[in-house]
Amino acid sequence: MIQSRGVSPRTGSARAGSDAHCCRPDRCGGESMVTRLSQAKERLIHGGLFLCAVISVFTTAGIIWILATESLDFFAEVSPLNFLFGTRWAPLLEPRSYGILPLVCGTFLVAGGALLLAVPVGVGSALFLSEYAPPWFRTAVKPVLEILAGIPTIVYGFFALMFITPVVIKPLFPDANTFNAASAAVVVGVMIIPTIASLCDDAFQAVPRTLREAAYALSATRLEVSLRVVLPAGLSGVTAAVLLAFARAIGETMAVTLAAGLTPKLTINPLESIQTMTAYIVQVSLGDTPAGTIEYQTIFAVGLVLFLITLTINLVAQRVLARFRSAYE
Amino acid sequence: MNQSATMFNPRLSRRRLVAGLFASAFLAITLAGVAVLGVLIVSVAGEGWSSLSWKFLTNPPSRLWPENAGLESALFGTVWLVGITIVVTIPIGVSAAIYLEEFARDNRVTRLIRLNIANLAGVPSVVYGILGLAVFVRWLRFDRSVLSGGLTLSLLVLPVVIIASREALAAVPSSIRHAAYALGATKWQTVRAHVLPAALPGIITGVILSLSRAVGETAPLIMLGGLTFCTAVPDGLRSDFTAMPIQVYNWLDEPQPEFHHLAAAGIIVMLAVLLSMNALAIGIRAWKQRKRLW
Numbered sequence: 001m002i003q004s005r006g007v008s009p010r011t012g013s014a015r016a017g018s019d020a021h022c023c024r025p026d027r028c029g030g031e032s033m034v035t036r037l038s039q040a041k042e043r044l045i046h047g048g049l050f051l052c053a054v055i056s057v058f059t060t061a062g063i064i065w066i067l068a069t070e071s072l073d074f075f076a077e078v079s080p081l082n083f084l085f086g087t088r089w090a091p092l093l094e095p096r097s098y099g100i101l102p103l104v105c106g107t108f109l110v111a112g113g114a115l116l117l118a119v120p121v122g123v124g125s126a127l128f129l130s131e132y133a134p135p136w137f138r139t140a141v142k143p144v145l146e147i148l149a150g151i152p153t154i155v156y157g158f159f160a161l162m163f164i165t166p167v168v169i170k171p172l173f174p175d176a177n178t179f180n181a182a183s184a185a186v187v188v189g190v191m192i193i194p195t196i197a198s199l200c201d202d203a204f205q206a207v208p209r210t211l212r213e214a215a216y217a218l219s220a221t222r223l224e225v226s227l228r229v230v231l232p233a234g235l236s237g238v239t240a241a242v243l244l245a246f247a248r249a250i251g252e253t254m255a256v257t258l259a260a261g262l263t264p265k266l267t268i269n270p271l272e273s274i275q276t277m278t279a280y281i282v283q284v285s286l287g288d289t290p291a292g293t294i295e296y297q298t299i300f301a302v303g304l305v306l307f308l309i310t311l312t313i314n315l316v317a318q319r320v321l322a323r324f325r326s327a328y329e
Numbered sequence: 330m331n332q333s334a335t336m337f338n339p340r341l342s343r344r345r346l347v348a349g350l351f352a353s354a355f356l357a358i359t360l361a362g363v364a365v366l367g368v369l370i371v372s373v374a375g376e377g378w379s380s381l382s383w384k385f386l387t388n389p390p391s392r393l394w395p396e397n398a399g400l401e402s403a404l405f406g407t408v409w410l411v412g413i414t415i416v417v418t419i420p421i422g423v424s425a426a427i428y429l430e431e432f433a434r435d436n437r438v439t440r441l442i443r444l445n446i447a448n449l450a451g452v453p454s455v456v457y458g459i460l461g462l463a464v465f466v467r468w469l470r471f472d473r474s475v476l477s478g479g480l481t482l483s484l485l486v487l488p489v490v491i492i493a494s495r496e497a498l499a500a501v502p503s504s505i506r507h508a509a510y511a512l513g514a515t516k517w518q519t520v521r522a523h524v525l526p527a528a529l530p531g532i533i534t535g536v537i538l539s540l541s542r543a544v545g546e547t548a549p550l551i552m553l554g555g556l557t558f559c560t561a562v563p564d565g566l567r568s569d570f571t572a573m574p575i576q577v578y579n580w581l582d583e584p585q586p587e588f589h590h591l592a593a594a595g596i597i598v599m600l601a602v603l604l605s606m607n608a609l610a611i612g613i614r615a616w617k618q619r620k621r622l623w
Contacts, residue, residue, distance in 0.1 A: 053424075053491075063459075070463070154596075190362075
């Protein structure tokens with residue numbers, strides 16, 4: 001977007017130029033001194049700004065270091081194979097068992113259900129906003145999406161517990177548990193709709209106008225332009241949006257803790273109470289688990305799995321997004 | 330030849346019908362998203378309106394007397410947390426954005442930092458809680474203080490602030506930079522005197538929106554030391570704290586419905602804070618667009 005980097009002169013030559021045509025006679029006396037000082041200052045500022053940018057790298061390094069070292073202690077006691085492929089998660093009850101599959105299954109049940117709701121709604125409303133809506137409608141709806149995206153997840157948890165389960169799920173499925181994966185999936189879906197809608201809208205906006213006009217010139221209807229030109233052209237942007245939203249749904253914590261329950265279970269029935277990885281981490285930290293015990297270390301092991309899953313999805317999404325950008329920008 | 334001519338059938342009326350149907354379906358879907366927001370607000374308001382009063386804002390929370398319980402310590406706890414987050418993230422975040430957008434060469438290190446920030450923005454908030462627990466609470470021994478909470482939230486919000494500030498800086502046209510360079514300004518002089526002021530409304534909007542995330546975050550704060558029940562307003566960086574979302578969770582966890590009303594009232598206050606932050610951000614954006622700085 002900005003080409004200034006290539007054009008801008010190096011600091012030194014810029015100063016030399018300004019000294020040659022110095023318009024402030026009072027400053028021209030000690031010009032070499034001033035130049036050297038301001039160059040030093042410039043370098044100092046450059047370094048300071050760089051340090052601020054590097055803090056983010058330290059954050060990532062810190063996350064990886066902490067998760068890895070504490071997990072190593074955990075894996076000294078529990079074999080990684082039992083951890084990854086065990087089908088029973090009961091670290092707080094006797095007989096103890098540390099198979100993470102029920103937590104992973106619960107997480108994907110909620111996140112998958114959320115995508116089922118959020119992808120059609122998000123992509124559909126993005127198409128509407130980008131291809132159909134008049135400008136005033138866009139400017140009215142975009143802030144609403146922003147507000148929906150900014151609502152704290154605990155509010156969505158309350159919404160699931162007080163509204164979705166008793167008013168929507170229970171009347172439809174009377175045998176549903178008070179805490180169930182379905183209500184969590186619904187609210188997490190609502191939560192990620194704005195993410196999908198606004199990222200897809202960006203993607204559709206980036207599709208060149210000429211493609212649309214070519215299709216309209218062949219007498220395509222607006223729907224055909226939307227579905228057969230804009231959607232395929234923006235598909236990698238849509239993919240990235242869905243992946244980012246999926247990662248968000250997997251990492252979602254408070255709403256699923258409140259709505260989906262705290263019983264780790266290897267099931268695909270959304271009406272049952274389950275537990276996600278994030279909910280387990282919160283559950284342990286709510287209790288008084290002393291540091292150094294194996295119960296305490298489980299949150300780092302589960303956190304490591306959670307971090308690796310979301311990191312992988314995010315990296316793939318970045319890759320896809322970069323390819324999309326290079327195609328159209 | 331003749332056959333292909335008869336095969337061509339544009340079926341325009343049918344296609345237009347389908348197009349019209351889909352147009353209304355898309356509209357309905359979009360409005361559904363807006364409607365959910367309405368239902369959410371109505372259901373929260375219906376549950377919590379009765380508990381909302383001036384007393385609710387000025388009383389400390391109570392486990393025994395729901396009719397006297399209030400949000401005072403939580404409200405001030407949130408103010409402290411946001412204050413610390415502002416002090417930490419704005420200088421670091423904006424500086425990092427300036428570096429990446431204005432100073433950095435397009436080399437491997439820069440690309441690594443950019444990718445890293447994009448990924449940090451996608452790290453689940455509980456993971457930040459784990460980081461805060463290990464680094465601030467245990468390693469640096471800040472304990473479960475408002476300082477630990479504020480620093481954890483700062484790390485959480487930092488990538489969002491950097492990304493928003495970068496977008497604002499990138500939106501400043503390069504002609505402004507070129508004009509400054511042409512007058513012999515150094516890079517930093519250009520940024521400080523021209524690019525930064527031009528990008529400021531955009532940066533402020535982005536910062537406000539990312540701070541609103543800090544107001545509502547629950548999980549990382551719970552990670553720092555469980556759901557402590559704190560009735561005192563923080564009086565320093567090292568004092569114990571509670572925050573609005575923690576207090577809401579506390580009340581939701583109680584079995585009696587009176588406490589659920591309190592939780593809803595707490596949510597109303599929290600949403601009021603968030604909506605006014607959003608309104609401020611949207612207002613600044615609108616003002617900037619009307620003013621047309623370039």
